[in-house]
Amino acid sequence: MEKKKIKELLKVKNLKTHFMIEKQKAKAVDGLDFNVFEGEFFGIVGESGSGKSVTALSILRLIPDPPGKISSGKIFFRNKDLLNLPWEEMRKIRGNEISMIFQEPMTSLNPVFTVGVQIMEPMMIHRNMNKKEAREEAIKMLEKVGIPSPELRVDDYPHQFSGGMRQRAMIAIALSCNPSLLIADEPTTALDVTVQAQILELMTEIKNKRKESAIILITHDLSVIAETCDRVMVMYCGKIQEIAGTIKLFENPLHPYTVGLMDSIPSLIKKKKRLNAIPGNVPGILNFPTGCPFHPRCKHKMPVCEKVVPELLEIEKGHLVRCHLYAKEGKSR
């Protein structure tokens, strides 16, 4: 019943994105399966090098080729097969139906154009507006994202904006064409907590206003996820390790990696005596461990973990985990 109500917006099937580095194959994203529904705030969390950003770039087909290549898999967006779309069609989707907020607002805005021009650009391309209309719309967008006196600020260059304001301008650009899917790649990482709170609030507000659209938030910070997302996917070494609803994940984390991540974070509410750090380092992309990629750092390591890659198992409805510990309980998907 419920499934019919909530429509699927994005469906990723067995996505594999590989890079050729020094004649070796680096499996940055290795067999991803997930979907994002309409009206959802979907989080992807993982440490650096876990393949979060590559996932986002793959969806938009922005992987630099060479050295990168989407070697297999399917991405459906509103039942359109993105990976087989001709380039022209793809350009019509980028910035229009799917748009992206990049990590560093300092480097992703063009320093030689005014902020206004950069917000107008996608509207003039995708919405066939003329300059005057686009400018009016740009001022409206700036006001929406909370920039004071937008009619003056629209003619400012990016360097005249502060870090928080640049990120707001980025959001304005991303939202200018009313995208159905907004991908935010670490939108608050370079910002202060106060500005982060403002930006996250703005994004939540945007999501609540537009029911048919969805946001994918990519971050390394679990507490940001807790604040905003409805559903979370935990990634490690290019693979999904766990997917669950946010509340379920935080109250009943199953994968040892998820548990480790949560224990690593110092809490603001309760003072912990000592942090339970995960030992060891994130493996380099060219030498991912065999079997379960997390086994060299895992507390619950078993002999089987070194040899066999665990399958993604469904423990409860909507709670999937990739770990041998749950081999008996879960059903294979």
Added chain:
Amino acid sequence: MTQFKKAGLNILEEKKKLLRVNGKEKNTLLEVKNLKTYFPVLGGVLRKVIGHVKAVDDVSFSINKGEVFGLVGETGCGKSTIGKTLVRILTPTAGDIFYYDDAALVNGNNQKIKIALSKLNRRELMPYRCKIQMIFQDPYSSLNPRFTVGDIIEEPLIVHRGKKKENKDIVKDLLRKVGMSEEHIYRYPHEFSGGQRQRVGIARALSTNPELIIADEPVSSLDVSIQAQVINLMQDLQDEFKVTYIFISHDLSVVRHIAHRIAVMYLGYIMEMGPAEEIYNNPLHPYTKVLLSAVPKGNPRIKAKKQPPKGEVPSYLHKPSGCCFHPRCPIAKDICKREDPLFEEKEKGVSVKCHFPGKY
């Protein structure tokens, strides 16, 4: 070990660079009084000084032996400038930094003295340079890429004690203590991950056996799991080496975890200072409250009512009149625009710079 002969001691005392210690200051290690660090702003055709960026403005605090003192605040609030001024990378514009030297050799006797670091010249400063060390934020740019790890850690030893054979053993020992292995001594920084490089930075800071380590955002460029490892390491090393930390960070949760006392900074001023527990549980200054409410709580069930401050941080060149927080303060009254509140102790060792502490 710093040695003073009577003549040298007298000269230093005359110039007010050295003070005798009274009984009260038994546990103090460092005392900062009305410290100001200004940067001149040049302008016009003749590059004249047209103003000052008051990065640190009238800051006073003292640090006890063995404690972790946390300095928190948003980007550009002056916390790193304080750190750099304390190690005298930057020269203070005004104010004093007193360092309490427990075991200065005065005429052959151990004696506790108080040294005004801010007034010493380069040569006089040398013996204190090795007692105060720094860990830098970015482990990628703070290690010389052309030095091996061994050279990096050994360099402070050579500067302060000369080239000696046993240096190699000290370096190996330090590497083991920070959780790396001896064979890393001949490797170069680029061969290591961020967390390992930060460990090298920590080993370098520890090499001269310092009493005070200023850690400037030591974990903010690391991944979550590595961050926890480095924090644990820093706590372990504190127990082992009995060092005192000044922990500078923008991450309030990390500071809460590690610090005993904290100071919250805004626009170059300390707005609130006191025991960490007090400040986190019962913040008196509206800015502290606003700052704490903005931190994600890490629990999806507690989606806190956020009250992020209105607007942006004002420019340093045009600091607001009166209390510098008044344009963004939710409870600002007329008096806040006119008068700069004093930084006073209010309750339970908490000092606040606010006209209406605890009213918000």
